[in-house]
Amino acid sequence: MTMIGNKLQEVRERIRQACLDAGRDPESVRLLAVSKTFGPEAVRDAAAAGQSAFGENYLQEGVDKIAALSAPPEPLVPRPEWHCIGPVQSNKTKLVAAHFDWLHTLDRLKIAQRLSEQRGADQAPLQVCLQVNIDGGANKSGLAPEAVLPLARAVGALPHLRLRGLMTIPEPQPDFESQKRVHLQAHALFEQVRAALQAEQPACAAHFDTLSMGMTGDLEAAIHAGSTMVRVGSAIFGGRSVPPAA
Numbered sequence: 001m002t003m004i005g006n007k008l009q010e011v012r013e014r015i016r017q018a019c020l021d022a023g024r025d026p027e028s029v030r031l032l033a034v035s036k037t038f039g040p041e042a043v044r045d046a047a048a049a050g051q052s053a054f055g056e057n058y059l060q061e062g063v064d065k066i067a068a069l070s071a072p073p074e075p076l077v078p079r080p081e082w083h084c085i086g087p088v089q090s091n092k093t094k095l096v097a098a099h100f101d102w103l104h105t106l107d108r109l110k111i112a113q114r115l116s117e118q119r120g121a122d123q124a125p126l127q128v129c130l131q132v133n134i135d136g137g138a139n140k141s142g143l144a145p146e147a148v149l150p151l152a153r154a155v156g157a158l159p160h161l162r163l164r165g166l167m168t169i170p171e172p173q174p175d176f177e178s179q180k181r182v183h184l185q186a187h188a189l190f191e192q193v194r195a196a197l198q199a200e201q202p203a204c205a206a207h208f209d210t211l212s213m214g215m216t217g218d219l220e221a222a223i224h225a226g227s228t229m230v231r232v233g234s235a236i237f238g239g240r241s242v243p244p245a246a
């Protein structure tokens, strides 16, 4: 077992334990391994240890890594699921549409429309989460909570996108209880939006099942508050020399 394989096992155990403590089914939380700043070999190690979904923040880095792992002589089989979790400028939507399976950071209709237009008819729909600025951090990306439902309605109607849920990156909090308090706000909003979609666009609500929240430092609190997908980087791959872009 490689170092990354061992770390992955530890993170899976953290997730399992948090689910048990919270009275949840451990199968109800997915692990997204955030491989930003780490090379293709790190992804291979994690894949060899059973990890199938990877998150990338920096578009060009992600696209290069996906290419390196898709091409001969040693394509990664089966192909991992690639999640874009970083900000996307409107002139970069083509890269997301062409190479990624998921986008977690959608927060503008214009970007959504471009992605839907650029997604190939031969590809599966791009799976998207709307990013919410749940704690009102001043210079953060993400929608204000009251702007989420209007964008969800519009995105739900685009042909080549599939609206899967919400994503948040709360400001770091000092302890479990304050982490959980913020995550619970995101969960409440998630349930509200889901209920509204259920009433208005039931076909769209059927896929609205993902609350992407929790990272290395707060995954337990996020799971207690109802997260269905935790995005974990440093606990699996080690510390990064490049600071994370939120």
Ligand SMILES: *Cc1c(COP(=O)(O)O)cnc(C)c1O
Pocket (backbone or CB within 6 Å): 034, 036, 057, 085, 086, 169, 215, 216, 217, 231, 232, 233, 234, 235, 244, 245, 246
């Ligand atoms: C870097 C990053 C993560 C992972 O952070 P860790 O603290 O290393 O687990 C998760 N989500 C986003 C959006 C990130 O940028």
